[in-house]
Amino acid sequence: MRNQIWAGMIRKAHNLGALAVLIVVAMLTGRAAAVELPDPAAMEASLGEAAVLVEVVEPHLSTIDRPVSVQYRGWPAERVLDRWLGQAWRAPGAEIEFRALDGYVSHIPAERFRQYRAYLVFERSGHPTFSVDNRLQNDKNVALGPWYLVWDNIRNPALRGDGGTFWPYQVKKLWLSTARLDALLPAGIAARHADTAGLAQKYCLSCHQVNGYGGDKWPINLAERVKSLSRPVFLQWVLRPDLAKPGTGMPGLPDMMPTDQRAALADKLYDYLMAVPVVR
Ligand code: HEC
Structure with a gap:
């Protein structure tokens, strides 16, 4: 798959000449590749279609009682991702990173772009500048360019509850990260484990971590550690850690969950952690 990404990137870089700045991290780390987004004129030429107007409830301006609609101009994110990342972003488990001018990185699960409609926009219609006030951070005229990712939360009002989460602005680069995929679903694991x-x-x-991916609080590799545990020991550990080890800092699975659902979840986690190969 990496080779395909790489081949696709070369083709694109070729097509777009100097416009596409290719960072060959894929070659260095074997994990990911970044693309610098071109300006709107080049984007239009490259996609072969005109930008569209999209109306959204702008989370930075709105409150729950007073939604404020704003119109932006841009392209459907799926088209942009297809064009710049090839089909690789559609692999289950892929994550797309949006990198801002100041280095701020927003990780968005790729599945979200198939579930909901997003747009990469470059202009605020009927407004002198491409900016927005940020009610929450008490900022006036926050610059949104060069690119801003917005979600169609008018067609899909459920998205409004997420506020400005997953609405990165000042986006300059896209980055297809396969780090999660490489660690959690490495070669050799059956596709049915993707959900777990x-x-x-x-x-x-x-x-915890699985093959280096995850948090640092107690950074053991569960892919390795769990293989030395029997199912009953594992189940007790995640369902009643306080019984297994009084005073432990490990929380059990959420006890707000119905009991049978919680037990089924623990079982599935064991199946997955036993199945996932240890990658070094
Ligand atoms: C909030 C942090 C946190 C979360 C979330 C968490 N753990 Fe833990 N886990 C810990 C801590 C802390 C320990 C060490 C506990 C101790 O030794 O008292 C631990 C220990 C463990 C151990 C035993 C390690 C050993 O070598 O003895 C296993 C296995 C484990 N966790 C599995 C899981 C699984 C599976 C999940 C998800 C269902 C999970 N943990 C979620 C914090 C966490």
């Missing part, structure tokens, strides 16, 4: 890998990430990897 996401659950392990959600419930375990803020503190």
Whole structure:
């Protein structure tokens, strides 16, 4: 897959000549590759279609009682991702990073772009500048360019609850990160484990790791550690850690969850952690 990404990137760089700045991190780390987004004129030429107007409830201006709609101009994010990252971003588990001018990085699960409609925009329609006030951070006229990622939260009002999460602005680069994929779903694991890998990430990897991916609070590699545990020992550990080791700092799975669902989750996590190969 890496080779395909690489080949695709070369083709694109070729097509766009000096416009595409290719950072060959894929070759250095074997993990990811970044693309610098071109200016709107080059984007239009490269996509072969005109920008569209999209109306959204602007999370930085809105409150729950007073939604403020704003119109932006740009392209559907899926088109941009296809054009600049090839099909690789559609692989299950891929993550897309949006890198801002100041180095701020926003990680967005690629699945979200198939679930909901997003746009990469470069202009605020009917407004003198491409900027927005940020109500929460008490900032006036926050510059949004060169690119701003917005979500169609009018067609899909459920998205409004997320506020400005996943709305990175001042975006300059896209980065397809396969670090998560390489660690959580390495070669040799069956595709049916993809969902459980996401659950392990959600419930375990803020503190622990699987093959180097995850948190630093207690950075053991669960892919390795769990292979030495029997199922009953594992189940007790994640369901009642306080019984297994009184005074432990390890929290059990959330006890707000219905009991049978919680037990089924623990079982699935064990299946996944036993199946995931240890990558060194
Ligand atoms: C909030 C942080 C946190 C989360 C979330 C968490 N753990 Fe832990 N875990 C710990 C800590 C701290 C320890 C060490 C506990 C101790 O020794 O008292 C630990 C220990 C462990 C151990 C035993 C390690 C050993 O060598 O004895 C296993 C296995 C484990 N966790 C699995 C999991 C699994 C599976 C999940 C997800 C369901 C999970 N943990 C979620 C903090 C966490």
